[in-house]
Structures are given as C-alpha cells and as structure tokens.
Amino acid sequence: MTQVYYRDQALEAIARRVVKTHDAALLSSPRAIPIEEIIGTCGLEIDYQYIRNNGRILGETIFDDTLIPVYDKDNGQYSFISVRRGSIIIDASLLQPAKIGRLRFTMAHELAHWLIHQEIYTGTGESAAMLNKPLKSSEADAGLERQADRLACFLLMPTGQVKTAFYHNRNHADLTAAIANLFGVSRQAMDIRLKELRLV
Numbered sequence: 765m766t767q768v769y770y771r772d773q774a775l776e777a778i779a780r781r782v783v784k785t786h787d788a789a790l791l792s793s794p795r796a797i798p799i800e801e802i803i804g805t806c807g808l809e810i811d812y813q814y815i816r817n818n819g820r821i822l823g824e825t826i827f828d829d830t831l832i833p834v835y836d837k838d839n840g841q842y843s844f845i846s847v848r849r850g851s852i853i854i855d856a857s858l859l860q861p862a863k864i865g866r867l868r869f870t871m872a873h874e875l876a877h878w879l880i881h882q883e884i885y886t887g888t889g890e891s892a893a894m895l896n897k898p899l900k901s902s903e904a905d906a907g908l909e910r911q912a913d914r915l916a917c918f919l920l921m922p923t924g925q926v927k928t929a930f931y932h933n934r935n936h937a938d939l940t941a942a943i944a945n946l947f948g949v950s951r952q953a954m955d956i957r958l959k960e961l962r963l964v
C-alpha cells in the first residue's frame with residue numbers, strides 16, 4: 765500500500781464521517797451532498813465577498829479572528845472587514861448559476877481545510893485560501909491544497925454513491941454530464957472522479 769493510497773483512504777473516511785454526522789440518509793442513494801448545510805452543522809459561517817478584484821482567490825477559511833482585505837466593487841478599492849474564526853469567505857463571483865459546481869467545490873475545499881488543517885493554521889494569522897491560479901508556494905502548501913482538494917472530492921462524490929449512479933446511468937448518452945448534474949459538481953470534476961474509479 766503506497767502512502768498516497770493510504771492518505772486517500774483516510775480522507776475518504778473523514779468525508780464519510782462528516783456527511784453521516786449531518787444526515788446518515790445522505791449516503792443511502794446518489795444525490796447532491798448539501799455542502800452548505802454541512803458547513804453550518806460543522807459550526808462554520810459562510811460570507812460572500814469579492815475577495816480580490818480579479819477573482820484569483822475563490823475562497824478563504826478563517827482560523828483566527830482578524831481583519832482581511834476585500835474588494836469593494838462599488839468604490840473600486842479594497843477595504844478591510846472584520847472576520848471571525850470559523851468563517852468561510854466565498855468569492856461573490858461564484859454566485860452565478862453557471863458556476864454552481866465551482867461554488868460547491870470551493871465550499872467543500874474550504875470545509876476540508878477546517879477539518880484537517882486547523883492545527884497548522886490556527887494562531888499563525890494565515891488563512892487557507894483557494895486560488896484560481898496557483899501562486900508560487902512552498903511544497904508544503906501545495907501538499908495542503910492537494911489534501912483539501914481530495915477531501916472536497918470525497919465529500920461531494922462519495923465512492924459508493926458515484927458507482928451506484930454510474931450503473932443507473934450507464935446507458936445515458938452523456939453519462940458524465942448526467943452524473944455531474946446529479947451530484948451538483950462540474951463535468952470536469954466528475955470526469956476526473958470517474959476516471960480514478962476506473963469507470964470510464
């Protein structure tokens with residue numbers, strides 16, 4: 765068993781526990797996991813702001829009460845807002861119907877940071893930001909981002925439910941799109957998930 769394989773197993777177990785704690789029935793059949801409600805169950809609050817004027821940061825998890833800069837579209841400038849530990853800031857540019865998959869994935873990614881990276885970030889004054897394009901960052905940061913992406917993937921697309929949906933929809937003309945729609949994720953995210961499960 766490789767280290768990477770073990771890590772995914774551990775992350776999937778965390779995802780299952782979090783979803784089951786919210787509502788065990790969620791894992792009984794394929795469906796869109798209500799990530800926003802689960803975030804509330806975990807004691808977190810979501811706030812929508814324009815984090816940057818270029819949409820470069822899609823989400824940010826706040827581990828310490830602090831001030832963060834956000835872009836004020838009306839005035840065309842940045843201003844500081846006070847944010848509390850346990851806030852997830854989501855970029856308001858994701859509040860468009862066409863971006864629902866990206867929005868949900870960003871929420872799941874930020875929740876993942878809260879679930880597994882609290883000890884790393886708390887007390888540092890750093891937040892865990894999801895970047896649209898990766899900035900130059902250390903290997904460690906890249907590793908943390910990958911872990912958050914993996915956990916997000918397991919939260920939104922549990923293995924058993926994706927496999928069930930695959931068999932139910934296997935005669936569908938556009939199988940990937942149908943299942944992506946069912947789970948409320950982007951087609952690209954579901955395509956990657958189906959490939960790693962060796963279903964397509």
Ligand SMILES: [Zn+2]
Nearest residue numbers: 892893894912
């Ligand atoms: Zn991140």
